[in-house]
Amino acid sequence: MPRITPTLWFDTQGEDAAKFYVSVFPNSKITNVSYYGAAGPRPAGTVMTVDFVLDGQQYLVLNGGPQFTFNEAVSFTIDCADQEEVDHYWTKLSEGGEEGPCGWLKDKFGLSWQVVPVDLGKLMSGPDAERAQRTMAAMLGMKKIDVAALYAAADQK
Known part of the structure; x- marks a missing residue:
């Protein structure tokens, strides 16, 4: 290929x-x-x-010139192993850029990134739909993702 x-x-x-x-x-x-x-x-x-x-x-x-610029229609996702990685990439890439909701940011060049824990997919899928919804609700209230807070919301009874 x-x-x-x-x-x-x-x-x-x-x-x-x-x-x-x-x-x-x-x-x-x-x-x-x-x-x-x-x-x-x-x-x-x-x-x-x-x-x-x-x-x-x-x-x-x-x-190539000023004719085209970046927008959120294309982004790069960074699957982070833990909060330390989330913090590292969020800090580096957002410096001089713009923080967005739900783990999204634009770097100083205008390129969009999603800085998310690798476990996010697991927390938002599976047989327990209510758990997934609690995770989603928690994430919607965040800029930089707080991994512990996602788990706390997911596991809340």
Whole structure:
């Protein structure tokens, strides 16, 4: 099967974004930077694309111009093992960005992320529909996810 690489369109901040993302996630690195030449369409010598890897997943950024911007229709989900990971990624990615509801945030480049505990799916599914609804109600009242509070709500009798 061919490899699928998410490509992120930036105006001019693609290299800064790639450097930021590889600083946040372990086992990450920039693998290539390419530049516009005389043929354009942007000034020769400016960064055109950056290839990078975030913990094994390959990405590409393109400095394509101001025509397109990010919105919440596309986001990246980080399945966190515990509250410590939730706190780490929430703090790093929301710095200079915007906190949203239910574990969503926009980073300083406008890209949307969902920072959630890996157990969220388990808490919101299964045979006990009331437990799932208590979890959902608790999550709807949060910005950054509080794992202990989700469990407390789920297990409330």
